Amino acid sequence: MGHEYAFDWLDQMVHELDPQRTEPERLDNYQSIAIVEKAASEKKRLILLFKQFVFREQKTRQIRNSVNHYLSAAVSLMKIANNNLNQIPTKANNFRLALESVFSCLSEVSAFIVNRYRSHVDRDISLNLVNITPDAHDLRTLGNRDAMKSNLKLSKLVTEAFSDIFSDHRGGEITMRKLDYWVSVSHAVTYPNGLLEMTTPFEQLELIMIERNFNSPLFVKYLVSKFSEGIANSEDPSSRVQALTFLQKTFNQIPVMKDIIFNNQFEDLTLTINSWFIQEINFHSERSGTVFSDLGEQTQKASKKYERKTSDKVLCNLTVDQLSIFFKAADLSNIISARSLSAIFQSVAPYLSTPHRTDISHSSLRVKSYSVEERDKSLLIDIMTRLTEQIRDL
Structure with missing residues (x-):
């Protein structure tokens, strides 16, 4: 896609259609219809653009970076648009219709990106506002399956865990990681593996959930x-x-x-x-x-x-905050890989110490990775720059 910003018009509309910066009632019917038609045209243009996208980007890493760049941008714009929608006066119907069409365009284009480039999407990016329905793997419709019928207590527990995320929205952000998880559970319930049924004293649904x-x-x-x-x-x-x-x-x-x-x-x-x-x-x-x-x-x-003596550990002249940033960046760039970022922290924490911390818990690394400070990022970049120079001198 070169240096083109594909969401330029949508970005402009999201910020212009801000009820706090303009007078929503003044948007007339003609202006509203023009925005609705333009949003429909943009949706077709962007979907076509992303269909051809993979042929323009040659390297997998470039594809992954661009996919997540645009998906993150769309999610950010949708959050702003959604907030703006909640502040529109009741009588400003033209304004609402125009902004809803922009929001819908962003949501459907995002859904296309997610479905088209599923394997490249950041596993933990929020998909709450993306137009993705869980119908294909909705456990609430699988109550007649043998695995679900044979254990009603666990079936209820599992179904409620699914509903907390996709229906009641009490289970945190919808992410690709969660989406893939429940697709796997749904598939296992629908097409059970006969070998799992032989493992006593566990029932089929128990085995499915332990396995996952x-x-x-x-x-x-x-x-x-x-x-x-x-x-x-x-x-x-x-x-x-x-x-x-x-x-x-x-x-x-x-x-x-x-x-x-x-x-x-x-x-x-x-x-x-x-x-x-x-x-x-x-x-x-x-x-x-x-x-x-x-x-x-x-x-x-x-x-x-997960216990190690201090003498067995590697002394690392970074803070816990900087270590968490380092491993998070290494995970996101696929330099290192594990089942999850938490699993990486669990594996490395017992072997590391810092000048100020003899024992580092994996939970502290995980917590620090959620709130990254700019100062720590800058210091770590300086350290990595020195490391780059050292590598050149080898």
Whole structure:
């Protein structure tokens, strides 16, 4: 697309059709119709432009950068337009019609970009205002499927989690990551894998959600309740330990899909559930007075999975804020890759220290990555510039 800004007219209209900067009632019928017709024409022009877009950009990275540049621009403009729509006086119908046509154009063009270049879209960019409907993977319409019918309690929990995002809008921003997640769940419910049905003591829907890292706190509570009920009939602590180890072994044998997670702000489901198993097994082991040497060794290793001595760590002369920016940028540019940015932080945090922080938690890195300070960005850019010069001198 060269240096052309494809949204020039739409950008202009969004800012001109601001009820705080003009008098909405003064926009006449002729002006309104002209804007509506122009918006319809712009939609056709932009969709055609983005259809040809992939042939103009030769490198995948260039395509990805341009796709996200325009999608981010469209989302920003839609937010402004949506805010303006909420401030239009009741009687300014022409003004409202004109701005709605501009907003609709942005939403439909954005939806085209998302659908056309799905694999290039930033996984966490907000799609709330984009004209995307979840009809093709709406779990609320799949209640008659065997997986859903056989476990009504979990079916309700899963359906409500879906509705929180796509219907009630209580589950945060709609993103491509979330969209792909629920497409995967819907497909698994519609076309179940027969091999999963053989894994007892888990039901089909449970297996589907464990396989897809459904790390919702409500699902964790559901599983913990299920496991607790599973050992309730065990008469003594020793038999409860045996029952728990069987459940843990079976749980860990369920394959977990790579690069998929319900909410990347929570720990992986496997980590959370195994932590619960470790605590429960230790508790009942102490009550029974039985020594489980192999189990003790395994639980000790698991509980210390993310612990490292300071002497084993790499001292990094950056602040935690700067480290979070560095790894976030490396993830976005695909220099490093993992299931999620949170997974990257979990992997690297135990091995790093700073002059001011001996122990760095992955949660602190994650939190810092949400609110990037300009000063930290500038300092990190200076450091990377020195690094670039060092590489040239090698």
